[in-house]
Amino acid sequence: MAARAVPSNSRGSVPATCADLAIAKLHEGGISVCFANPGTTEMWMVSALEKQRGIRSILGLQEAVCTGACDGYARMARQPALALLHLGPGLGNGLCNLHNARRAGSPVVVMVGDMATWHRAADPPLNQDIEALAGTVSGAVLTIPSAAAVPLVMQQALAATAPAATPAALTAPGAAEGSSSSSSSGASKNSSGKPVSCCPGSKVVTVVFPHDISWTPAKPEAAAAGTDLAPASSNIHAAGADGLAPALAAHLNVTGSQQQQQQQQQQRLADSPAACQFLKDCAAALRAAPRGKAALLLGCTALLEEGGALSTAGRIAASLGAALLCEPLPGRIERGQGLPHATRLPYFPQEAAAELAQYEVLLLLDMRRPVAAFGYKDGPSQLLKQGDDAIWELDAAWSLPEALQLLEAQLPGAAAVRPGVNCRGMFATPHRPALTSGVLTAAALCQAVAALQPAGTILVDESLTSGTAYWEASKGCPPFSHLCLTGGAIGSGPPMATGVAVAAPGRQVINLQADGSAMYTLQALWTQAREQLKVLTIICANNTYAILKVEAMRQRTPGTSSGMTSLSGPAIDWVTLATGMGVAAGRAETAEQLAALITQGLEQAGPFLIHAALK
Numbered sequence: 356m357a358a359r360a361v362p363s364n365s366r367g368s369v370p371a372t373c374a375d376l377a378i379a380k381l382h383e384g385g386i387s388v389c390f391a392n393p394g395t396t397e398m399w400m401v402s403a404l405e406k407q408r409g410i411r412s413i414l415g416l417q418e419a420v421c422t423g424a425c426d427g428y429a430r431m432a433r434q435p436a437l438a439l440l441h442l443g444p445g446l447g448n449g450l451c452n453l454h455n456a457r458r459a460g461s462p463v464v465v466m467v468g469d470m471a472t473w474h475r476a477a478d479p480p481l482n483q484d485i486e487a488l489a490g491t492v493s494g495a496v497l498t499i500p501s502a503a504a505v506p507l508v509m510q511q512a513l514a515a516t517a518p519a520a521t522p523a524a525l526t527a528p529g530a531a532e533g534s535s536s537s538s539s540s541g542a543s544k545n546s547s548g549k550p551v552s553c554c555p556g557s558k559v560v561t562v563v564f565p566h567d568i569s570w571t572p573a574k575p576e577a578a579a580a581g582t583d584l585a586p587a588s589s590n591i592h593a594a595g596a597d598g599l600a601p602a603l604a605a606h607l608n609v610t611g612s613q614q615q616q617q618q619q620q621q622q623r624l625a626d627s628p629a630a631c632q633f634l635k636d637c638a639a640a641l642r643a644a645p646r647g648k649a650a651l652l653l654g655c656t657a658l659l660e661e662g663g664a665l666s667t668a669g670r671i672a673a674s675l676g677a678a679l680l681c682e683p684l685p686g687r688i689e690r691g692q693g694l695p696h697a698t699r700l701p702y703f704p705q706e707a708a709a710e711l712a713q714y715e716v717l718l719l720l721d722m723r724r725p726v727a728a729f730g731y732k733d734g735p736s737q738l739l740k741q742g743d744d745a746i747w748e749l750d751a752a753w754s755l756p757e758a759l760q761l762l763e764a765q766l767p768g769a770a771a772v773r774p775g776v777n778c779r780g781m782f783a784t785p786h787r788p789a790l791t792s793g794v795l796t797a798a799a800l801c802q803a804v805a806a807l808q809p810a811g812t813i814l815v816d817e818s819l820t821s822g823t824a825y826w827e828a829s830k831g832c833p834p835f836s837h838l839c840l841t842g843g844a845i846g847s848g849p850p851m852a853t854g855v856a857v858a859a860p861g862r863q864v865i866n867l868q869a870d871g872s873a874m875y876t877l878q879a880l881w882t883q884a885r886e887q888l889k890v891l892t893i894i895c896a897n898n899t900y901a902i903l904k905v906e907a908m909r910q911r912t913p914g915t916s917s918g919m920t921s922l923s924g925p926a927i928d929w930v931t932l933a934t935g936m937g938v939a940a941g942r943a944e945t946a947e948q949l950a951a952l953i954t955q956g957l958e959q960a961g962p963f964l965i966h967a968a969l970k
Contacts, residue, residue, distance in 0.1 A: 369573075369575060370403075370573045371572065371573065372399055372402075372570055372571065372573055373499075373568050373569055373571045374399035374403040374564075374569040375402075375403040375407075375573060376505050377400070377403070377466075377505050378407045379403075379407060380505070380510065381410075381437060381509055382407055382410050384509065385434055385435075386410060386435065386436065386437050386513075387409060387436075388411045388413065388857055389411070389412045389413065389436065389437040389438070389439055390415050390420070390421035390424040390425055390428075390436060390437070390438050390439075390854070391404070391412060391413065391414060391415065391421060391438070391439035391440075392414070392416070392421050392449075393440075393441055394442065394445065394468065395566075396468030396470065396566040397439055397440075397441055397468040397564075399566075399569040399570045400468065401439075404439075410437075411857070413857065413882060414885070415850075415882050416878035416881055416882070417448060418440050418441075418445050418448035419448055419451055419846055419875065419876050420876050420878050420879045420882060421438045421439070421440065421850075422438050422449035422450075422452040422456065422850070423455070423850025423851050423853070423876060424850045424851070424853045424857070424879070424882070425437070425452075425456065425461070425465075426452055426453075426455055426456035426459060426461045426463065426854060427850065427852060427858070428854035428855065428858045429461035429462050429463055429558075429858075430686055430687045430851075430855070430858075431813065431836070431838075431854075431855050432858040432859075435461075435463050435464050435516045436463065436854065437464050437465075438463060438464070438465045438466065439468075440465060440467050440468075441468055442469065442470070442482075442483060442485065443481070443482075443488055444481060444483060445467070446467050446488050446561075447488055449465075450488065450491065450492060451844040451845075451846055451875075452844065452847055452850060452851075453492040453559050454491075454492050454844045455840065455842035455843075455844050455851075456842075457556075457558075457842065458686070458842035459655075459686030459842065460556075460558055461559070461686070462516035462517070462558040463516070464512050464513070464560050465489070465560065465562065466562045467489070467561060467562070467563050469498075469563050469564060470565065470566060471565055471566040471567035472567055475565075485561075486551045486561075486563060489561035490553050490554070492554060492557060492559050492561075493559045494555070494556065494559060494560060495511070495512070495515040495553060495560045495561070496551055496553060496561045496563070497512055497561070497562050497563070498562075498563040498565075499562065499563065499565060502572075503574070505573070508562060509562075512560045512562050515560045516558050516560050518751070624753055624758055625761060630753070630758070630761075631761065634758065634761050634762045637718065637749075637762060637765075638762055638765035640716050640747065641671075641675055641677065641716055641718065641766070642675070644675075644714075644715050645715065646676040647676055647677075649676075649715065649716040649718070650677055650680055650711075650716075650717050650718070651668055651672050651677055651679050651717075651718050651720060652680045652720065653668060653680065653682075653720050653721070653722060654682050654720065654721050654722025655686065655721040655751060656751045657720035657751075658686075658687065658688040658689065659687065659689055662754065662755070662756025664756045664759055665688075665689055665694060665695055666694065666695060667756065667759040667763055668695065668720060669695025669772075669778070669781050669782055670769050670770065670778075670781075671766060671769050672695070673769075673772045673777075673779045673781035673782075674766050674768045678714065679781060680699075680710075681699055682699070682700065682722060682725075683699050683701065683707070684702075684839040684840050684841050685699075685838075686841040687836060689834065689835075690783070690836070690837050691829070691830070691835050692783050692784060692831050692834065693774050693775075693782060693834065694774075694783060694834060695782055696830045700725060702728065703909070704728070704731065704734050704736075705731075705734060705735070707725065707738050708738045708740065711741075715745060716745055717741060717745060717747065718747045718748075718749070719747070720749055720759070721755055724738075724739055724746070724748075726738060728843065731910065732910070783830045783831050785831055785833075787805060787806050787832060788805050788828045789802070789806065790802065790807075790950050791946045792945075792946050793945060795943060795944060795945050795946050795949055795968065795969055795970055796969065796970055797821040797822070797895065797897070800821065800893070800949060800969065801823075801828045801829075803949050803953060804825060804829070804893065804953065805825065805829040805832055807950065807953045807954060808832060808865060809863050809957065810834065810835070811834070811835060812832075812835040812836070812864075812865055813836045813838065813862050813863070813864045814829075814836065815848055815851050815852040815855060815864060815865070815866045816839050816840070816867050817839075817845065817847055817851075817866070817867070818867040818868060818895050819845075819872065819895075819901070819902050820869070820901040820902050821901070821969065822869075825867065838851060845871075845875060846872055846873075847872075848866050848868045848872060848873060849868065849873060849876050849879035850879045851866075852864050852866035852883075852888075852890045853882050856883070856886075856888035856889055857886070857888065860889070862889075863891065863957060864888070864890045865891045865893065866890060866892040866893065867893055868892055868893060868895060869895050870895060870896045870897065870898065871899075871922055873894055873929075874927070877932060880933055880936040880937075880938045881936040883938060883961070883962040885937070887962075888961065889959070890963075891953070891956040891957060891959075891963050892963070892964040893953070894964065894965065894966050894967060895969060896927070896966055896968050896969060898923040898926060899920055900919075900920045900922065901920075903919070904920050907920075929942075929964060929966035930942050930964070930966050933966075938961075938964050939961075939962070939963050939964070940963065940964040940965070941956075941963075941964075941965055941966070942965075942968060944968045949967055
């Protein structure tokens with residue numbers, strides 16, 4: 356089956372309906388992909404998508420597939436996709452992966468159809484408080500109040516997904532964390548007058564589109580309207596303020612060229628005396644720490660090679676003899692030979708706190724202060740025990756690559772660090788593990804993937820307990836991108852791999868996937884087959900929720916039933932499930948069979964699934 360083409364024609368240059376107008380404005384703003392699971396209230400939007408040249412519409416059979424695909428797309432494309440969902444229940448089905456997108460900092464525009472404005476008061480069966488649901492994951496919730504407001508609301512939605520146009524957030528030791536306005540929770544009111552809270556920092560933006568407004572004819576003056584529109588009386592809920600958030604309001608009053616000029620001015624850290632002094636003081640603190648007693652903690656944009664951020668951080672750490680640490684489950688990190696090999700913080704809080712306690716000076720780069728994933732009995736909540744005077748923080752509000760370059764310039768010898776020469780082992784050297792034979796264990800699976808994955812692979816990792824050996828096994832592979840389950844809401848892997856493959860069609864996608872989590876969103880396989888996406892899914896079939904067994908053991912819970920952790924009765928047949936959705940598949944019971952199937956899967960033009968029966 357050939358990949359479905361993007362529509363190549365458009366019926367008429369003037370949008371006929373407000374739905375047409377909305378889609379046209381989103382496309383003008385850079386949206387080129389829509390992952391959709393529509394219903395009755397979205398049919399005018401579906402019509403608009405079919406007519407709009409330049410937007411690829413992709414059907415998902417469950418809303419979490421659409422939202423997870425948007426997350427994966429954004430992590431690789433570094434720009435938002437559109438999710439089209441049906442009313443409150445549809446949004447509710449997709450919230451899990453919007454939560455993951457929020458935690459990964461992924462920009463996503465979510466368009467949710469609503470009841471006709473005059474019908475909502477009748478409380479029809481699917482009526483729900485969409486704004487309240489959306490506020491749990493969104494940085495802004497925008498409800499369209501009238502046909503005239505459509506262009507401005509679309510503009511506002513796109514602006515709210517962009518990096519905030521705010522001064523650099525540079526937190527020096529002694530400053531109280533969370534003191535900035537961006538960390539406060541915002542609240543406003545929805546169309547029924549109820550409070551709506553939004554998530555600070557989230558780049559997920561939800562647009563609520565009433566059914567009757569979608570079919571309303573678009574006025575010519577509205578269709579031609581640009582960025583100079585006066586603010587409409589739309590219901591806008593954004594974290595940090597009633598009405599428009601300050602960063603969002605700033606975006607709405609600049610043209611595209613002005614915005615680029617503004618961002619360029621903001622990114623000149625070298626022209627800021629305060630920023631330069633901050634970085635000079637930070638360098639002095641890092642140099643003063645005894646060797647091995649300083650650590651750089653990397654998150655989000657610090658884990659990417661955009662502007663050389665990750666490599667610069669690696670050179671800084673190598674020159675200082677400092678540790679280079681990253682989040683346990685990073686949203687995206689560039690890895691492999693020639694790149695810094697960061698040590699992941701342990702997942703469980705006691706081990707993570709012990710790791711962090713050995714350092715006297717910490718520099719957090721686009722990473723919030725680490726906390727425990729759960730509150731365990733007698734366990735810590737905050738993982739950093741150092742005083743504020745030992746913690747330096749630099750986020751991505753300013754250009755992180757430039758900030759790191761300026762910091763590097765303050766550290767003698769840092770710029771001279773070369774991978775594999777004088778980097779103190781900080782940068783990975785070329786190495787692949789050997790293939791094993793015989794029993795197919797989780798470790799053997801990880802070695803096989805690392806041994807065979809091609810250069811430029813995008814590894815979507817929801818392997819959970821089965822994939823723990825992969826991090827070390829793959830550190831010397833040819834350069835690749837590694838995406839993890841950042842928000843902890845399982846069922847992200849297959850949808851994320853779908854979106855990643857759409858964003859990067861020239862690269863091999865491998866989804867290293869736990870079997871229990873895969874059952875949450877296995878419908879993504881159908882979309883992969885329909886779109887002929889080059890995704891190799893490897894199901895780590897241990898037939899159990901192994902993480903729950905680990906949790907029960909650590910918490911010493913009495914009488915935990917195996918019935919709540921076993922997936923063996925009946926056993927799940929992933930080959931049958933995959934082929935039933937149009938995806939070719941095979942089963943591996945030995946290490947040799949797995950290697951052969953990986954090789955076969957990598958040769959496919961479309962998707963392929965391997966049921967790896969782990970022992």
